Amino acid sequence: MKMRTMLVAGALLLGAMPVLAQEDVDCGNATTQADMNICANEEYEAADTELNTVYKQTVAAMRAKDAELGDISADYVGAEEALKKAQRAWIGYRDGQCELAGFEARGGSMEPMLVSGCLAQLTTARTEELKALLEPTEN
Template structure:
């Protein structure tokens, strides 16, 4: 595949091998884009979240913190669901879906005035993290209540 840039004109692609080459190129770009956003990407692993350097690292650390809280919530939720009967599972599932909507809308409202700003994503993730940890605590109480019976 050849990529040509002509002076004075927009970038265009010369694809001598047909549309299959275009699909391969798009797959490479898509994979690169996803890899760059993945927490397991080497750059994300190099960030010291105890001492982040700059706004971008601070925002990344806030996002990683929220993602860890969300994983913990899901683990506790699954443990609790395992201990419940069919009707209880259904009730908890409905409650959890309602809670997710409440959390998301509450956080959107909380950070609404920051929309469009560079800190918006960080503020949103901080709110999501805080509320997710609170919900995890609630579910842990239910789980511990069932374990003590």
């Protein structure tokens, strides 16, 4: 029983090592592939955080638009649902496209960087698309 506990603890410690090492990476001067992988992932995580913030704002804006248009006609309501449908489809596209991007270095140490870089790029672009929905349109 003790051996099993030690193996589980060892596996958990090994799994935590990349997180511990991540704290020491200077992404402005990343030179090793491991550091570049960590930095690309950090860039994606930052882009994803911003996307989630903007998405919540956009959902609220579409909900307000539905309420406004619903006063005119129930047939005009559906902006919030259309946004959610588009976002679900976009997530599937993003994930598949970035998995494909990783095949350039499939199985190599560069693959995580390529995937994370793709995720960051597409996520940033989607955030800009969502921000455009928040801007008032001229009639």
